[in-house]
Amino acid sequence: MFSFNGFAQNQEVLDIKAYLEQADEETIYPSEKQIEMLKNVIPNEVFQPAPKISDRVFWNEVAETESGKIYLKKALSYLAEAPEVPISDEIYRRANKEGNRTIYKPRYYNTMIRLEHFILAECLENKGRFVPQIKTYLRAIMDMKSWLHPNHDDRNNSVLEGKRVSIDLGARRFGSVLAVAEILLEDQLSPELRDKIKAQLQYRITDNYLQSCKIPDKNNHWIDGKSNWNAVCTSGAVFTSIANAIDGDERIAAIGSAINSMKHYISGFGADGYCSEGVGYWRYGFGHYLYLAEILFDYTDGKINLFEGHNPYKLDKVANFPENFHIQNEKFAPFADGSSIVKNNEGNFAYVLAAKQYGARKPIENILDQAVEQLIVWKKPEDYTTRNTTNSGTFEVPNHSYFNDFGMVISRGKQNVPFSVAVKSGHNKENHNHSDVGTYILVLGEDLISGDIGGAPSYRAGSFSPTNKARSSWGGHPVPRINNTSQSNGRQFEGKITETKFTDAEDKVVIDISTAYELPVLESLSRTMVNDKSSAGTITIQDDFKTTKPVAFGTAITTFSKYKIVDANTIILTGKTQKIKVEIKSRGGKVVY
Numbered sequence: 001m002f003s004f005n006g007f008a009q010n011q012e013v014l015d016i017k018a019y020l021e022q023a024d025e026e027t028i029y030p031s032e033k034q035i036e037m038l039k040n041v042i043p044n045e046v047f048q049p050a051p052k053i054s055d056r057v058f059w060n061e062v063a064e065t066e067s068g069k070i071y072l073k074k075a076l077s078y079l080a081e082a083p084e085v086p087i088s089d090e091i092y093r094r095a096n097k098e099g100n101r102t103i104y105k106p107r108y109y110n111t112m113i114r115l116e117h118f119i120l121a122e123c124l125e126n127k128g129r130f131v132p133q134i135k136t137y138l139r140a141i142m143d144m145k146s147w148l149h150p151n152h153d154d155r156n157n158s159v160l161e162g163k164r165v166s167i168d169l170g171a172r173r174f175g176s177v178l179a180v181a182e183i184l185l186e187d188q189l190s191p192e193l194r195d196k197i198k199a200q201l202q203y204r205i206t207d208n209y210l211q212s213c214k215i216p217d218k219n220n221h222w223i224d225g226k227s228n229w230n231a232v233c234t235s236g237a238v239f240t241s242i243a244n245a246i247d248g249d250e251r252i253a254a255i256g257s258a259i260n261s262m263k264h265y266i267s268g269f270g271a272d273g274y275c276s277e278g279v280g281y282w283r284y285g286f287g288h289y290l291y292l293a294e295i296l297f298d299y300t301d302g303k304i305n306l307f308e309g310h311n312p313y314k315l316d317k318v319a320n321f322p323e324n325f326h327i328q329n330e331k332f333a334p335f336a337d338g339s340s341i342v343k344n345n346e347g348n349f350a351y352v353l354a355a356k357q358y359g360a361r362k363p364i365e366n367i368l369d370q371a372v373e374q375l376i377v378w379k380k381p382e383d384y385t386t387r388n389t390t391n392s393g394t395f396e397v398p399n400h401s402y403f404n405d406f407g408m409v410i411s412r413g414k415q416n417v418p419f420s421v422a423v424k425s426g427h428n429k430e431n432h433n434h435s436d437v438g439t440y441i442l443v444l445g446e447d448l449i450s451g452d453i454g455g456a457p458s459y460r461a462g463s464f465s466p467t468n469k470a471r472s473s474w475g476g477h478p479v480p481r482i483n484n485t486s487q488s489n490g491r492q493f494e495g496k497i498t499e500t501k502f503t504d505a506e507d508k509v510v511i512d513i514s515t516a517y518e519l520p521v522l523e524s525l526s527r528t529m530v531n532d533k534s535s536a537g538t539i540t541i542q543d544d545f546k547t548t549k550p551v552a553f554g555t556a557i558t559t560f561s562k563y564k565i566v567d568a569n570t571i572i573l574t575g576k577t578q579k580i581k582v583e584i585k586s587r588g589g590k591v592v593y
Contacts, residue, residue: 030257227277334452335426406426480554513526
């Protein structure tokens with residue numbers, strides 16, 4: 001084992017709840033009282049995320065492991081590839097104007113993946129053959145006028161034009177990787193290059209981060225946010241700052257700001273752990289929260305413990321969210337911009353740390369898509385064992401899951417080919433919001449057979465606009481439209497679950513969704529979901545409404561399945577492997593199509 005941090009201060013543990021009580025509510029930057037508390041737990045030295053390249057005992061041992069050999073092999077396959085940044089100002093401006101990620105992000109990802117592999121591969125091998133490419137990549141990144149993804153710059157491209165500096169999902173990773181290179185490679189890089197890296201990290205990340213924490217502004221709008229952006233950008237800014245900043249007060253301020261900021265991020269989850277952004281953004285956002293917790297725990301020798309934070313019970317629920325949110329056969333509700341599946345080739349560091357820290361179910365393998373994650377696992381590989389599938393048994397999900405805070409219910413069938421449904425009440429100002437109070441998804445076997453079709457088209461200019469039809473309650477969401485009026489946007493437009501019944505034979509959920517609409521004519525509107533689990537299963541979605549005068553009432557049957565309209569009352573939906581019959585009935589009205 002290796003120990004990287006010494007302490008000259010008092011060896012007390014930070015009481016995070018007491019710490020947050022001393023916060024200045026007007027700013028994220030730590031108050032004077034908070035700074036005094038932090039001085040007792042933060043070391044004088046900069047953060048060393050892993051042994052330097054000169055520690056050949058450590059790196060030779062890692063090089064002999066299976067993961068070390070695989071990592072080196074992959075790095076060698078990239079060796080002939082040139083960096084794909086910087087890109088031209090013309091492409092940057094076009095990507096910004098169109099919101100077109102496809103002409104920028106592949107260049108960004110390819111560059112970062114290759115550079116990260118070159119840095120760690122050089123540490124593994126120590127022959128110098130990756131150094132020329134590392135230098136080329138580092139200079140290319142530092143020559144970039146902006147480290148932002150272009151669609152995150154403003155309409156005037158003020159970051160590109162040098163009028164301001166900002167941190168986003170891309171900039172924080174550029175900063176982290178440059179910091180790793182400077183820390184680990186030592187004399188493999190010239191003093192001039194190392195000084196330039198440190199200066200750029202100070203200016204582009206640390207100074208900018210702390211300034212926004214001191215004075216609330218729109219530059220780094222994520223600092224007090226509840227979405228994945230807060231955890232992702234904060235973790236990158238803090239890692240860069242504690243590993244690069246020479247001024248100890250700045251390192252203290254960065255950590256203190258992060259703890260204050262993470263209170264806001266965690267508040268975005270339900271007390272029951274529900275993540276309205278879905279399982280994909282849970283992986284991304286909460287994975288970076290756990291990463292931040294890990295590096296602060298490591299840096300302070302356990303004196304700062306964000307794994308418990310100020311609400312250990314809630315964090316445990318959040319960490320176990322995917323298991324409870326899972327419907328069946330590795331399918332999830334794709335509400336808003338959520339993912340319906342967890343892709344096997346995407347990084348699963350969130351699952352890895354959730355298993356280690358909270359007893360969540362271990363993944364079958366560790367898929368680490370960033371160098372900083374790989375360093376954590378290499379330091380203590382025995383802490384990150386994977387699940388043995390040969391004797392783990394079948395994973396049994398419960399008959400239902402009920403996330404009461406956001407009004408989300410999963411009713412699971414137990415047939416040989418299970419027929420299940422997820423239905424959501426929610427409100428119309430959730431993270432990555434779609435106006436979808438009362439939405440649902442049906443899963444038959446492995447098929448998402450009908451219901452909410454999930455995320456909007458690929459992110460482009462206007463994707464997050466309230467006027468984007470794909471995010472409206474009539475754009476891919478099976479919820480009512482009344483007199484050609486869809487649901488309204490805002491926190492006050494929410495549903496409320498008014499009745500539940502859960503038995504082995506039948507589940508029932510009733511939701512009042514009337515308050516999601518601004519319609520004076522509407523007196524009441526409820527949606528009832530009944531899952532009759534007998535035989536092959538029957539799921540009923542019933543809307544009951546009352547108005548002060550006659551209205552046109554419509555609700556959609558949305559699907560990616562093939563469909564056949566038999567008549568006004570019958571539709572056959574055919575998925576990849578399954579088929580269902582839809583029967584449409586009405587009281588006091590006529591079905592038209």
